Amino acid sequence: MGRVNVLSGDEVTAVLDHQTAVMEEIASGASLSAVLDSVVCALEELMPESRCSVLLLDDSRTLRHASAPTLPAAYSAAIDGLEPGPFAGFCGTAVHFGEPVTAVDVMTDPRWVRFRELAAGHSLRACWSSPIRCRSHVVGTFAVYHQTPYVPDQRDEELVRRFTHLASLAVEHAQAAIEREARHMADLARQTAERANLAKSQFVTALSQELRTPLQAITGFTENLQTLDLSPDQRRVALEQIGLASAHILSIVDDVLDLARVEAGAMPIDLAELEAHDVIAAALDLIQPLADRRSVTVERTGLSVTVSADRRRLQQVILNLIANAVWFSPPNSTVCIATEACDDHASIHVTDQGPGIANELLARLFVPFDRLGADAGREGGAGLGLVLARRLTEAMNATFDLASVVGVGTHITVTFAAVLRPHK
Secondary structure, eight states, rough: OOOOSSSSSHHHHHHHHHHHHHHHHHHHEEEEEEEEHHHHHHHHHHHOEEEEEEEEETTSSEEEEEEEESSOOHHHHHTTTTTOOOSTHHHHHHHHTTTEEEETTTTOOGGGGHHHHHHHHTOOOEEEEEEEEEEEEEEEEEEEEEOOOOOOOOOHHHHHHHHHHHHHHHHHHHHHHHHHHHHHHHHHHHHHHHHHHHHHHHHHHHHHHHHHHHHHHHHHHHHHHHHHHOOHHHHHHHHHHHHHHHHHHHHHHHHHHHHHHHHHHHHOOOEEEHHHHHHHHHHHHHHHEEEEETOEEEEEEEOOEEEEHHHHHHHHHHHHHHHHHHHHHHTTTTEEEEEEEEESSSEEOOOOOOOOGGGGGGTTTTTTTTTTTTTTTTTSOOOOOOHHHHHHHHTTTEEEEEEETTEEEEEEEEEEEOOSSSBB
16 A cells, blocks of 8 residues: 655645755755755754754764754764664664664663763754665664654654655765766776786887897897808998997887886986086087988077086987987988077977978877887887987976977977076
8 A cells, every 4th residue: 555645735845845956956966965964954944843964874884974954063973973783872773773763752761871961961852763775775864853852743754754765865876976986986997007008018019129120130240250251341340230239229228227217206317507508519419420421400599598407318308309300300401409598497499390290190209119100120219219308308397398290390399497597
């Protein structure tokens, strides 16, 4: 048989209005505490002589107030941490047995022996509690207090039943949101771990491929020296190729170690005031033979500026940027390195007239060993130059910006936060 409605037409309308308002709050994403406050205040409006609260079980299975807008704060604080049990007042007892519990007069109810003085001190005499369930599990209790001994009638019980159910919907919705967020975070963690494993695998594969060519060259020329009767010129060429291949391997290993140290935050950085032009000049002396072989002109322009940087690492950054620009510039083109001084920063610009980089490839620029589809055997670096240059720049508290236009060229800017002494 269906439940007999003991509420008047106006009361049913009022209950439905409150239920609708609460459900709208839930749908709008309001916090659980705000929604429960609305539920509690709605019942207090329909039961004017009552004070209501919602207590929920925490992770340690003790009860704590989730909403108690009209209860004395001292009383709520004293009840928080209540462990459910057969004589734990009315809230703890209701949770323990999973059934509604009524105390017509707490001064005579044996379940209130431990809490009588506390209740009397806050003028609370009658109490009853209804368990709040989510997916058949008791998760808390809806409590109603009166200041005088009180026996709830059918109307009271129906109102408490309806609003306890509304509270359970709010709690279940909040728990579902927490579970969804936990699943989302777990998925993100799993995806991050998978990407990290994939990146590690790709890195190892790329490193082994990058090392294989010079190692094969060393092996081949060494075998020739051991097994063939080579002329002096042939021996000299073989030894030169072995030296070049060895230097290439050493360069790759040094870059990989530097990159690992930067990523781990273990790269020693010794910041000092440096004249940027002095560091640029030293780098240009080292890069000039490469530029000559490729028929690329390297120009230097701009003011001499003082920056706060690590000399060795700044030179490493500039070398990598200019070498990268020269490698990918066509013959008879120009690579320009310029300095710029402003009131609050100093910048070093490296601009080339190379093929440029398509927008869809920009995200791969800073992936170690990714040469954007270039033939692994082509002349050039290992695909670490830009990666290491950016990491070292950031380690020196500077910024690294890259802009590129296909068919026009690439422009890289390294900017230091402050110019200590600009000079003309």
